[in-house]
Amino acid sequence: MRKSSEPVFWFLFGAGGVIAAFLAPIHIVLTGIVGPAGGLESALEYERVLALVSHPVTKLYLFMLISLPLFHWAHRFRFTVVDLGLRASKRGIAFATYGSAAIGSILSALVLIRL
Amino acid sequence: MSKATIVLEVLRYRPEQEQEPTFQIYESEYREDWVVLDAINHIKDHIDGTLSYRWSCRMGVCGSCGMMINGEPKLSCATFLRDYYPDPIRVEPLANFPIERDLVIVMDDFMEKLTSVKPWILREHEKPISEGEYRQTPAELARYKQFSMCINCMLCYSACPVYALDPQFTGPAAIALAHRYNLDSRDQGRSWREQVLSTEEGIWACTYVGTCTVVCPVDVDPAGAIQQAKLSTTTDWFRDVLMPWKGR
Amino acid sequence: MRRFERPVPTLWWLKRRAYFLFILRELTAVFIAVYLILFLILLYQLSLGRQAYETYLGFLATPGMIVFHVVALVAALYHTVTWFGLLPNIIVVRFGEYRVPSKLIAGANYVPWIAVSALIVLILTRG
Ligand code: SF4
Ligand code: FES
Numbered sequence A: 001m002r003k004s005s006e007p008v009f010w011f012l013f014g015a016g017g018v019i020a021a022f023l024a025p026i027h028i029v030l031t032g033i034v035g036p037a038g039g040l041e042s043a044l045e046y047e048r049v050l051a052l053v054s055h056p057v058t059k060l061y062l063f064m065l066i067s068l069p070l071f072h073w074a075h076r077f078r079f080t081v082v083d084l085g086l087r088a089s090k091r092g093i094a095f096a097t098y099g100s101a102a103i104g105s106i107l108s109a110l111v112l113i114r115l
Numbered sequence B: 001m002s003k004a005t006i007v008l009e010v011l012r013y014r015p016e017q018e019q020e021p022t023f024q025i026y027e028s029e030y031r032e033d034w035v036v037l038d039a040i041n042h043i044k045d046h047i048d049g050t051l052s053y054r055w056s057c058r059m060g061v062c063g064s065c066g067m068m069i070n071g072e073p074k075l076s077c078a079t080f081l082r083d084y085y086p087d088p089i090r091v092e093p094l095a096n097f098p099i100e101r102d103l104v105i106v107m108d109d110f111m112e113k114l115t116s117v118k119p120w121i122l123r124e125h126e127k128p129i130s131e132g133e134y135r136q137t138p139a140e141l142a143r144y145k146q147f148s149m150c151i152n153c154m155l156c157y158s159a160c161p162v163y164a165l166d167p168q169f170t171g172p173a174a175i176a177l178a179h180r181y182n183l184d185s186r187d188q189g190r191s192w193r194e195q196v197l198s199t200e201e202g203i204w205a206c207t208y209v210g211t212c213t214v215v216c217p218v219d220v221d222p223a224g225a226i227q228q229a230k231l232s233t234t235t236d237w238f239r240d241v242l243m244p245w246k247g248r
Numbered sequence C: 001m002r003r004f005e006r007p008v009p010t011l012w013w014l015k016r017r018a019y020f021l022f023i024l025r026e027l028t029a030v031f032i033a034v035y036l037i038l039f040l041i042l043l044y045q046l047s048l049g050r051q052a053y054e055t056y057l058g059f060l061a062t063p064g065m066i067v068f069h070v071v072a073l074v075a076a077l078y079h080t081v082t083w084f085g086l087l088p089n090i091i092v093v094r095f096g097e098y099r100v101p102s103k104l105i106a107g108a109n110y111v112p113w114i115a116v117s118a119l120i121v122l123i124l125t126r127g
Helices: A007-036 A046-054 A056-083 A090-114 B036-047 B109-115 B138-149 B155-159 B160-164 B172-182 B190-197 B211-213 B221-244 C017-048 C048-059 C063-090 C103-106 C111-127
Strands: B005-012 B022-029 B066-068 B072-075 B089-092 B099-101
Touching: A007 A056, A007 B036, A007 B221, A007 C017, A007 C063, A007 C111, A046 A056, A046 C048, A056 A090, A056 B160, A056 C017, A090 B190, A090 C017, B036 B089, B036 C063, B066 B155, B072 B211, B072 B221, B099 B160, B109 B172, B138 B172, B155 B172, B155 B211, B172 B190, B172 B221, B190 B221, B211 C017, B221 C063, C017 C048, C017 C063, C048 C063, C063 C103, C063 C111, C103 C111
Parallel strands: B005 B089
Antiparallel strands: B005 B022, B066 B072, B066 B089
């Protein structure tokens, strides 16, 4: 086994990057721009969305949609802050960024399970 | 008619007489078909014999004439004056390396990095000569050919901000060459090289800025090589964890 | 022999267009992550009930939030384009000596991208 745990993080980064590349734009358009502006009319009604989101397949989908790009962010941000001049403990930065992504994933799992 | 000229601002550093490098302005003869190296040779021969720099082949093969030309790492023998004329050209030693004298950089670090990845064919067992050569199909050759074109010019190191910020980084050309041997069907050194490459100072330090690939004069694509190495290392890692009985 | 080490400028990423674009590319992940947190809050409000959900939708409709999402969209699109562009340098497809051109692989990503996006619109509006 490799001593380095980097392959795991790189894999999560890559998976999150793919998810973000394919899904982020359309989700931002729908729930961030067109939806709130009223362009989706009844599609964002409470009962409809609740029914749609309560399906286990949707829950799994939403979990991947949120969790993996968080790890994608963590990986990029970890290196970017170092590149931009924060030369503090690299290990500490890695811990903070991947830790935040892990917390975000746990929170999203909790929210989705309760729906 | 007086001869056309072009101004070269050359960074000079003479350790025995100055603390810091300074720019010196030279006015060289200009010819349409001259490259920057021709102008520098002209200066050396006719204007200032004390200027130091490296060069050899004049044809983009030896990789010794790399310089920063208007801030871009380039082979000075492959960079035409006419692309800058009549503006002055600023010539500096390759970035991210210590300066030894004038345009000459200290390349020890690069040489160490290069040998650290053992860029030659590693075998677990050498075949006796009587069994003949290691044969290779054109398709097997094609897998690594691009990465074997490297001329060790170090332009990629000069373009790499990761190497600039952290000189421990193994760097583009060395990793690309390691990858070249890992892809070679005759080589068996991949897991050995992984111990050097799959480290925080190895492939995992790279953030895929991609400028190494842009400046490479022979299209090696070191940035692609590094990401490919990450991919195969990750695949190896998961195979080792999920199927530990499948030794390599 | 004395040698001279040149310091790296703090703002090195402003020295070259490619470095600047690289930093932009990396920072797109921040916008995507912030968006996903806002989206997670939307799901959370949904779990609290109709009132909470509708109040939060109202919050998302404020000009500031719309502006943020437009910026996030630009960032996300930049991520998509750069991601598709870099992918073929990592995943090399070969048939014998022939290597499938990078541009072809990069371009091929846009077909499923548009299809998946259309499918999501369909599911949300018709499903
Ligand atoms: S990879 Fe390209 S730029 Fe780097 S040393 Fe080799 S030839 Fe030069
Ligand atoms: S002098 Fe040999 S590469 Fe330029």
